[in-house]
Amino acid sequence: xxxxxxxxxxxxxxxxxxxxxxxxxxxxxxxxxxxxxxxxxxxxxxxxxxxxxxxxxxxxxxxxxxxxxxxxxxxxxxxxxxxxxxxxxxxxxxxxxxxxxxxxxxxxxxxxxxxxxxxxxxxxxxxxxxxxxxxxxxxxxxxxxxxxxxxxxxxxxxxxxxxxxxxxxxxxxxxxxxxxxxxxxxxxxxxxxxxxxxxxxxxxxxxxxxxxxxxxxxxxxxxxxxxxxxxxxxxxxxxxxxxxxxxxxxxxxxxxxxxxxxxxxxxxxxxxxxxx
Numbered sequence: 193x194x195x196x197x198x199x200x201x202x203x204x205x206x207x208x209x210x211x212x213x214x215x216x217x218x219x220x221x222x223x224x225x226x227x228x229x230x231x232x233x234x235x236x237x238x239x240x241x242x243x244x245x246x247x248x249x250x251x252x253x254x255x256x257x258x259x260x261x262x263x264x265x266x267x268x269x270x271x272x273x274x275x276x277x278x279x280x281x282x283x284x285x286x287x288x289x290x291x292x293x294x295x296x297x298x299x300x301x302x303x304x305x306x307x308x309x310x311x312x313x314x315x316x317x318x319x320x321x322x323x324x325x326x327x328x329x330x331x332x333x334x335x336x337x338x339x340x341x342x343x344x345x346x347x348x349x350x351x352x353x354x355x356x357x358x359x360x361x362x363x364x365x366x367x368x369x370x371x372x373x374x375x376x377x378x379x380x381x382x383x384x385x386x387x388x389x390x391x392x393x394x395x396x397x398x399x400x401x402x403x404x405x406x407x408x409x410x411x412x413x414x415x416x417x418x419x420x421x422x423x424x425x426x427x428x429x430x431x432x433x434x435x436x437x438x439x440x441x442x443x444x445x446x447x448x449x450x451x452x453x454x455x456x457x458x459x460x461x462x463x464x465x466x467x468x
Contacts, residue, residue, distance in 0.1 A: 333441040333444060335457050338457065343456070354456070360447070361393045365394075371440060373436045385402055400437070404437070407430050411426075414426040
C-alpha cells in the first residue's frame with residue numbers, strides 16, 4: 193500500500209494571499225506498474241487494486257471591516273473515508289482515513305477513546321463486525337461505552353434522540369443473563385460468574401469488567417504460575433475468556449442500540465455542526 197498525505201497552510205499563491213488550509217491525500221492499495229517509453233516520453237500506469245485522490249480546501253481567512261485577517265483556527269471539519277476488499281474469508285485488506293481541522297481536531301485529540309474509533313469502522317454492519325478482529329471489536333465496544341458515559345454525564349441537556357440511545361443500551365443488559373464463565377482471581381481461584389440484578393447498562397459493564405479482570409489475572413498467572421502445568425492451564429483459561437468477551441461484545445455491537453450509539457460517538461468526536 194502506498195500513501196501520500198500533505199497538510200499545509202497555503203499563505204501565498206503567486207503574489208497574493210490565499211489563506212486556505214489545504215489537505216491532499218493520494219492512496220494506492222494494491223500494485224502500481226509504471227513503464228516508460230523513451231521515444232514518446234509516455235509513462236503508462238497500470239493499477240491492480242484501488243487508487244484514490246482526495247483533497248480539502250478549508251478557508252482560514254476572514255474579511256473584516258479593517259481588512260483581511262487569518263482566523264485563529266480553521267473551520268471545524270471532520271472527514272472519514274474507507275476502502276476495503278476481500279479475496280476470501282481469511283484474506284482482506286482495508287484502509288481507513290480520518291481528516292480533521294479546527295475544533296473537530298481538538299476534540300479528537302482530547303478524547304481518550306479516539307484510538308478506538310480510528311481503529312474501527314464508520315459503520316457497524318454485519319459484514320464489518322464479521323470481518324473485524326476480536327481486538328477491533330473490543331476497542332469498538334470501549335468507544336460505545338464511552339459514548340454512553342458522555343451522553344449521561346457530560347451532555348448539557350439530554351434530548352429525545354440521546355435518551356433513546358441510553359434506553360436502547362440499557363435494554364441490552366438482557367444479553368448478560370445467560371452469560372456463563374468462571375471468574376479467575378490473582379491466586380487462580382475460580383468462581384461462577386454472577387450478574388448483578390441491575391436492569392441497565394451498568395449490568396453489561398459489570399460483566400465486561402469481570403471478564404477483563406479475569407483475563408488479566410489468567411494472563412499473569414500463565415507467566416508467574418508455580419509450574420508449567422498451572423501456567424498452561426491459565427493460558428488456556430485466558431484464551432477461553434477472551435472468546436467469551438468477544439462473543440459478548442459482538443452480540444452487543446450487533447444491536448440497533450449499539451449501531452445508533454456508534455454513530456453518536458462519531459458525532460461527539462467530530463462535534464458536527466460546530467465551527468469556531
